Amino acid sequence: MDSQAIILDLDGTTLTSKKTVNPLLVEYLQTLRKRGLLVLIATGRTIFEIRKILPKEFKVDGIVASNGMNIFDATKQIIKKDIPSNTVQQLINQSIEFGIHHEIYHQDGTVTAMKTPFQSETTKLKLHNFRKYIKWTSSIYTNNVEKIVFFDDHTDLVANWFENLKEMQRDLEFSAALSSSHLIDVNGAGASKATGTTLLLSKLNIAFENVMAFGDGGNDIPLFKKVGKSIAMRNARKEVQLHADEISKYTNDENGLYHHLHQLFH
Template identity: 30%
Template sequence: MKAIALDMDGTILDDDHVISKELITCIDDLQKKGYYIFVATGRTIADVEGVLATELEPDGIAAANGMTAIAKGEVLADEVVDEEILNDLIEENRKHRLYYEIHTKDGERFGFKEDEVFLMEELEGPMPETVKEHEWNSRQKVWESELTVTEDIDLSQVLKVYYFTKDQEKLENWKAALGSKKAPFATSSSSEHNVEVMKEGISKASALELLLDHYDLQPEDLMAIGDGGNDIPMLELAGRPVVMQNAPEELKDQFPEVTDYPNSENGVYMFLKDFTQED
C-alpha cells in the first residue's frame, strides 16, 4: 500500500466528532514514512476544515461524496448540482416531508422557511435505536446552530442535498421517489436513515481516482477504511478495503477485512497501529 483513504464520521471521528491525538500522531508517522493520506467524506470542504484537527494535514481530500477533490490546495474537482434538479426535488420532498440540508460551496447549510415545521418534526423526541449516535448528534447540532432557515436560497452553488428521517420506511419511499426521476443525479447513503443527492457520476471513488492520478498511484496501491454505504465505491476501488467494526453487517459481508474496534473505541488508530507493525 502507498496511500490510505479514510472516511470521517463513524470512522476516524468518534461519536462526538473528535479525532484522537493517538490517531493524529499515527497518521503523521505514516506520512513521514511516505504514505499518502486522503480524507474521503460526505462533509463539504468547509465542514472538513471545521472538524479536522489543525495538526492533521492530509495529502488530499475527497469531500461532499466526491463533488470536491483537493490535493494540497490544488483543486482537482469542483462540481455543483443542477438548479432545475434541485427545484424539482425540493417540491417533491414537500410530499414526503423529510428533514433536509442544502449544502453550498461556501460551507453553509440551508432549509426553506416553508418547510420548517417538518424539519423540526424529524428531530423531535428521543433518538431511535436504529439511528447512529454520531448522526443524531450531528443533526441536533446543525439544527441548533448551523442550519439557516430562510425564504430565499441561492441554488446555483449547491454541492449536495442531505435528507434524513427517523422512519426507515419513509426513507425507502423517498429513495423510490428519487429512483423514479429521470433527471441526471447520483444518490448515496451513509446510513439506513439518510440519503444524499449529488451530480451524476460522482462518488468518493471518482474523487479518489483524481487524487491517485495526481500522485501517479494506482487503485491497487490504495487502502480505504469506511463504515457506510457511501463508502462502497471507494472500498470497491481500493486494493485493500477495510470496514469498521461499527459498520452494518451487510458491509462486513461484502468486505471481510474488519477493524477489531469501532470508531467509539479508536478503531482506526488500533488498526493502523497494527498495520505499521506489518510494514
C-alpha cells in the same frame, strides 16, 4: 500489498460518535506520513465541515469532499462541481411533499433549507444534529449547490425516500447514497467517493491496487470495490462489511482505525 496511500472516511471511521478524533490516531497518521505513506480523506462532508471538525495537527495529502464534488490535493482545489439548479428545485419540492427533512449545502459554505410545515420537528431529531447555523428560506436556493442531505429519525421513511430517489434518477441528474440508515447524501450525477478518488489518485500517480480504504457507510462501497484492500469498521452496517476484505476488531468509539492501522504498519 505495497501500500502507497490510505483513504479514510470520516464519520463512523476516523471520527467518534461524538465527532472527535482520538489524539493517538492523529499522532500515528502523521507518523505514517513521515514514513512516506499518503493519507487521503474521502467523505460526504464539505470542505468547510472538514476544516471545522478536524484538529489542525491532522495533516493530509488530499481530500475528496462531498463524495467527489470537490477535490483537493495537498495545496489546492483541483475539481469543483455543482448539482444542476433544476435538479435541486425538483428534489426539494418532492422531498417536502414526501415529508422528509433536508439541508442544502452551497459552495460558499452556507447551508440553507426551505421552510416546511414540519420544520419545528427538527429540534426533536436525535440521529442527525440539525445545523444550528442553517438559513431558513421561503424559496429554494438552487445555485452553487454541492450537496443535499435528506434525513429523519424514522429509518423506514428514509429507506422509502431512497427508493423514490432511485426512480427520480431516470429524469434528473444526480447521485444518491445511503450514508447511514437515517441519512442520504445527494450529489451531482456520477459523483461518488470512487470517482472522486480516481481523479485524485491519477493526479498523485498512484494505482488503486496500492491503496487501502477504511469506511463504514454505503457511500464507501463503490470505493471498496476498486482499492487493493478494503477495511470496514466493526460498527459498519452488515451490508458494508460484506463488501470489505477485512473488518476492524474495534469500533470507531474504541479507536478502531488506530488499532487496525497499527496492526498493519507497526
